[in-house]
Amino acid sequence: MTSTSPNFRDRFLAQERLFGTFLKIPASMPAEILGSLGFDFVVVDEEHSPFNRETTDLIVLACRAVGIGAVVRVQSPDPAGILSVLDCGADGILVPHVTDADTARAIVAAARYRRGKRGFAPTTRAGTFGADNTTTHITKQDARVTVIAMIEDPEAIENIDEILAVEGLDGVFIGRGDLSVAYEDYDGSTGVVAKATARVQAAAKAKGKTVAILPGGPEDAAARAADGASAFILSSDQGFLRAAAKGAHVSISAAVNAALKGQSDV
Structure with missing residues (x-):
């Protein structure tokens, strides 16, 4: 993998x-750490976390430095938000609430120059700050920008x-959290989200499209892989921090308390 991750879309297709994770902390260090651990990509979560253009720009730069793919979950299908992250040099976009083909066509158009509507700006990081000529810039960008739709609404399933x-x-990302809320299937007891997931995976396999998913654990990841999913988003930087901090606190405090109790018993 090179420092600018030009092959992320090729690998995705x-x-x-x-294997990647969501980034919810507006700082560059989590991306650098994850890249050093062998993660393939991160998803900068502009939809649900306090990012602005400057923090996203810095994280995309950090991803390039460590050779990890930089995908950005934009806030909506709005072309302006898509253009912003692509000009920063993101390897792709993850777009929430794509419910129909018209919306899917719109986000593709916003991300592509040829046969699309992406605003032209070759003096950005994406355009190597003007080093590439117009044709080279357009060709490179259309080849490397990955467009992924989030399937997270009942309308999208239909x-x-x-x-x-x-x-x-x-490709598509199956948003089972939002589907659970929409279907009121919070604990999976009705099976409707499982059926929706299977429907999306079967349809994607028939069309040869890539499926990304956030697995609930190792067994779920294995099951989704068997059904054709190939890109896995593992928790988030916040989730990893919480789990590691909780584990350290529990284990160290238990050891200290046990030692002190032993002294008091003497």
């Missing part, structure tokens, strides 16, 4: 097994075949 048929859409 080839359905290589890729329209999944039409969504996946959109040319230029590289």
Whole structure:
């Protein structure tokens, strides 16, 4: 993997097994740490976390420094938000609430120059700050920007075949959390989210499109992989911090308390 991660889209389209995580802390260090650990990509979560253009820009730069793919979950299908992160040099976009083929076509158009509507700006990081000529810049960007739709609404499940048929859409992420809320299937007891997940995976396999998912654990990850998912988002930087901090606190405090109790018993 090179320092600018130009092959992320190629690997995503080839359905290589890729492992990433959400970034919710507006700082560059988590991306650097994750890159050093062998993660393939991160997803900068602009939808649910306190990022602005400057912090996203810095994290994309950090990703390039350590050779890890930089995908950004934008706040909405709005073309302005998509253009912002692509000009920063992001390897791709993860777009929430894509419910129909028209929305899928719109986000593809916002991310592509040729046969699209992406605003032209070759003097950005994405354009190597003007080093590439117009044709080179357009060709490079159209080849490397990954477009992923989030399937997280009942309407999207009903329209999944039409969504996946959109040319230029590289894959989908199945948002089972939002589907659980929408279907009121909070603990999986009704099975409706499982059925929706299976429907999306089967449709994606038929269309040859890549599926990304956030697994609930090792067994779920294995099951989703068996059904065709190839990109796995493992928790988040906040989740990793919480789990590691909790584990350290529990184990160290237990050891200290046990030692002190032993002294008091003497």
